[in-house]
Amino acid sequence: MVLRVTGMVEREVELDFASLLAKPLIERHVTIACVSNPVGGDLIGNARWLGWPVRELLGQAGPRAEADMVLSRSADGWTAGTPLEVLTDNRDALLAVGMNGEPLPLEHGFPVRLVVPGLYGYVSATKWVTELKVTRFADDAAYWTPRGWSERGPIKTSSRIDVPRGGRSVPAGTITFGGVAWAQHTGIGKVELRVNRGPWREARLAPGISVDTWYQWTLDVDLTPGQYEVQVRATDLRGASQDEEQRPVAPDGATGFHTVRVDVKS
8 A cells, every 4th residue: 555645735745655654653543434424323333443544645745735625535436525734733633543543444444544524424434544735625526525515514403313213112211212422523511302392401412532422312201102213412612512404414514403292002
């Protein structure tokens, strides 16, 4: 494997796999998500990634002042367009070589892939990466942009009810609802639940590993026999709540409150 940095740089750089492994690697917990993940979907996951910060490699190349995008290329020719600023700030975007204490699996991009906190995979998560071309959004387009998806894909603040599952029957009494919420590179400030469009009730929020991972939450609700609609919403640490309007995944990620229907039996 040889990774090349090309394009609008002061100097082109080549990095082979052995040299990458010799760098001062760091571990970070990061939740990554697919833009195709519907509200309440499971196309999102958290892992512990081992890698070298992309900003260090780009710093060696010296991006020119007028550049604003990095076009990353996979060994199979696939490309992603990532804002240069998120690869050079303090969020620890990684050239990842390990995952959950093991070498990076082939299906996750062995020998090296990009992991960029806060962005959907279609604009950041290039597997089997071979080139980082420093360029401009005005001059280059990645694989999905001409196909109707937006140029930039920040992951939207969202939340999900994992238990009880929608459509399940549960006994009357105290029912524990639980799930996850995420506002990557911002962090979750609170999660709330409402039943049958009633008042919002604040859930218990577990400490997040970092602002770049999801947070777990739970709330105990007393319910008598009947049919109930339960919704969840998250608010980030800046005080901005997730968008209630229902939107599809295209062109830049789904929005809306995850809603489950629970049948409470006597």
